[in-house]
Amino acid sequence: MKREETFKDILKPRNTHFGIVKFMTRSWSPRKCISNGLNYSSEEIKNAVSKSVFLDSIIEAESAKSGVCKEQLKKEIATYLDEIALDKKMHVVRWMGVFFLKMAFMMKIGIFVNEASVLKLRETLGENPVLFLPTHRSYADFCLMTYLCYHYDIELPAVAAGMDFYSMAVVGQSMRETGAFYIRRSLAGAHLYASTLRQYIHELVSKYTLPVEFFVEGTRSRSNKSLPPKYGILTMTLTPYFTREVDDITIVPVNISYDRLMEQGLFAYEHLGVPKPKETTGGLLKALRSLNDHFGNVYISVGEPLSLKKFIGRPEFSTELSKPSAFQQLTDAQLKSVQNVAHQAVLMQQENTVVTISNLLSIVLMGSLYKNKLLDFEEVLVEMGWVIKVLRTLGASVFENDVRSSVERVLVVHRSMVTLDKDKKLRLVSSALREVDSGVQMNMKGHILKAQTMVSAVPIVQLQLYVNPVLHYLVPPAILYLIVRRGSIEKGELQSTYKDIRRMLSNEFYHLQENEDRTFNKALEYCTQNQVVVASGTTFSDGTDQRLQDLLQWARAVKRVQELVEERGLHPYCLSLEAAGNCLQGLVMAGAAARRKICGRTDN
Template identity: 35%
Template sequence: MNMGRMLDDFEDILIPRRTEISNWVWALRHLNPVLPCAENKIYTPEKIKLEVLRSHKIVTLIDRESQNDFSKEHIINKILDILNEIGYCRSVLTLRILAFFLAQITTRICQGIYVNKHAVDKLKTRMGNIRIMYVPSHRSYADFILMSYVLYHYDIDIPAIAAGMDFHGMKGMGTVLRNTGAFFMRRSYNSDSIYWDSFREYVHQLVTKGDKGIEFFVEGTRSRTGKSLYPKFGLLTMILRAYFNSEVPDILFVPINISYDRIMEEKLFGFELLGVPKPKESTSGFFKSLSIINENFGKVFINFGDAISAHDFFNGKIDRSCHNLDPVYLRKITESERRATSLLAQKIVESQQKLCTVTTFNLISTVFANNLNLWQTSIDVNTLLSHVKWMDSILRNFGAVCDFDGTIECLLNSIEVHHNLIRWNTKGECYLVHDAIDLRNVDKTKMKGHQLSEKTMLNAVPLVMLQLYVNPILHYFINPAIVVTILRRNYSKRHKDKLLDEFNFLRSVFAREFVLFPENSTRDFIETLDRLNELNSIDIDGNLISLTTDNDLYHLFQHILEPFLLTYYILCNVLTNANLRKETESDIISETQKEIEKLFNDHINEYIHPYSLSLDTISNCLQNMVDLKMIQKIKRDETYFYQTTLYLIENLRNQICDYLLYIPKGNINKSICKL
């Protein structure tokens, strides 16, 4: 096995940066970037703002608002202030300087940046007269920086990049980001209709008048877990408005997956998931983070997928002619267009997942996590190599692309990159590192959830960090894990229809945890049975299905869901508590973490995975209960309260209890549980 055969369409774009005389020569080269929509009249950033002001929508807005107590001049000045806050700029000099420094930094901290060149070349052939939206996965702050670096390398025009207001407030850095194409959006608009309409029209003008692409994250924010997040529809809907109104013939959405050997924010995310607030973005914090130049972050894989054409995707799903009778600026998104937008977001996320590159450390982490469930805290290097090879073969069977080349050198190199998490000793045994966690700067009084003890934090953080490298590949395993979780309750045969019902139930429970869409449930069920049958993990006798004899794959799948099931189970207990049936989100989260910490510290004979303490999982469960109408989310004075429908939560708790390997004693009537 070799990396070239497994990733034969990828090239390391750092190779020329390492061999040239000076990176300045590359950064200062003559630029003739390919434009996505070169046929458009060139609109400068300032002209885009003027087009917003001249648009019928904003003119109507000014007339409407000026009928109140404000003059037209006041309203216009307010809109100009908003546009100046939002709008991107473009400085070629800034781009060149950043390109040079990025070349210097990446060649020092990365072993390689591997890009699917074939897909990039294919995309470039479609450029010239089409609107292009770049939609990368979002796992790190480095995502949009690397995207610009890659496009600069391939001489593709840098797009306008949607960025959060967190960066806008960074002194100096906000200006630098704006000059490289960032436009800024607030996380919430509240009741400020002037801001909302101005931002929406600004995006509309970028789509209809701009010659550049737009880059945005369909997930809305960074995933702190390594898993895909449930997509957001706001910005996507704004972009599609031009297509729905027939103002542009087509829009191409390019799904992109950015896979990291090692995430720069791994420790930060580990703390955040347990409740430590993230530090506020600041310029001083940015310069402190430059200490990373002394670290080794291994490889980065950037995989461009096939562009999704809006015209092709929406064909037969919507009727754009329904807008013909209304002026463009008065047209509203129809319900069928909203549903179709949701399906497009779903397709983008699924495409990003399929474009994932499985790193060697993803394999190592999954092996380690599985062994810890079996109380194996260390593993011989040669045994680890054997297990990683096995895990690699399983993932390839599920369609994954892996960078593991099968050698002990590749394995040891990956462990060296992650020496802060896993090391090997003189006996050749690999073990999880617990002594690298520093709690001195953690202010426990500001914890978002329960104030976890120092003992819990020291034990939990390394394991939570390890899980960050298991999570990116769970989308390959989640459906098989659900089937095995159902079948393991007993070894009797299960009718296919009954199995599908339970499969759909667990998918609905974990819909936000693993981004599972009901539209794909039957298809995924059939594919999962086929895969498990190929792996000899199940027996299919007509419509009757059962597990085969106990094996390593069975143990792997039965442990994957356990930390999530336990969190959901404890949360249900908390919600059925008479004193917490109508409480704030923070109260419920805190109480849930408190109960899980008790289990974590008290039940020393049962393995309680500390990832069960994750605030992200608790929040996902709460949101999904709202989606399933089991609880009602009520907002009062900027605070959210949850009102529980008791019998629905009790039913969910009892059903989850059926699937747990370990049932916490004293929390539920055991007669209900049928394991």
């Protein structure tokens, strides 16, 4: 059982206009990541990158290969740096902070932080570079991490941002001036750009005093679950350690949990195939008008810092070390170490999940929907108390002391999704009928669902978004139980079958393969202790079979799954393109399905 941490609402002292302005204009002397580091300006970093030995060699090689003169290539690099580089301006930070706090109070949110962990982290700063690796469930993650650092007098991070924001009028430049640097989504076929980006990040990590922040999952999780990590930016940020330019790098995993996601409606429609709308300043201003509502609490759980040196050891000796640091390439073993760090970071993010009242209420309501039995308010409280005990036994951190008042609060927060009817029964609120115009239909993924199907599916998908963050605690014993239910089974076969299923579902439920023996044993112990399964020596019994997904083709299969769900009235979350896609990937990994080319398209 996990030790419960104390969380503090850091917005509470700022509950007046005077409190906001006074706080954001105060004298501010932040703790730097490298106390003896150089206070480079944004322009000085760009100059250091453009004049680096590494880029000189790239220019030399590119000029010889393409015939383009060196001066032209230098101008191209300068253009890339103008696109990439942050340009932090403290007066912009302060006024953006005022705007952020005013929005937070308009949205009636509380920002709860495990303060003891943050203060402990701050005391360790000054020796080596720091990487903040938060979960990415909302666009608000950017603002929350920056405000957290400002609140606790930690140097504001340099934040990797996607190009979606780059072209947004006012917003793109404002983000740059509060610490964002921009990264293209794909580096394929852009060798000079990729080299410039690599060197820029190298300079940030090895010589700058700011922490560097990026989302190791690479994108927002539309399912509100952990995604498999990406390795690109992490490799760039860890390279100075492997080239022995820094003695260590501190990695700080952060989990950000929301009572209510601003994007829950958009995410639900994306699951059903409606494409994500393009980010524009006009769209943002329109969205801001809808934020004058109750959005509940946000929980920022800062994890135990991970020392890279302690986790992977000192860099191994290789012939690469005989080269100048700028020209060293990571060895296969070092690249494997980067992958291990990425997976460990996501695992630590999961371990720092804060189970919110929204998660608990959604689990209880989803259970009542499965059973087709409505629960009254008092029954809901009893069920939630039981769920809290189950989750805490499985190692979850549940931030709830007064369940009754929290449920009353979150029913206001989620009044568009759940409600108590006139008989005080907990019900799901139907979605408004939304017709998808022909322009959007042309870009939809999968089967184009009927409007009435959307009405039924959207509330269920939204509800599932709040169940998903805690599934990594429940999935191991659930899979084990489903295997045992089909008939008596020996422990060895049970463990083998369990691992096979976990591998197939690895894209849907993130986990570390090397931890599976321990996870299996803990799940088995939990199931036997709580009489979920019955043990007779090394034989376990009870249950029914778990049906696997049909062997379906990749893109066309997803469309057919949606068609069948619509025709047969199956559970609406089966309509999720992401869930269907993840299951198909699992079948490919298991050898139960295979990719093949159909009319120039890769299918399964």
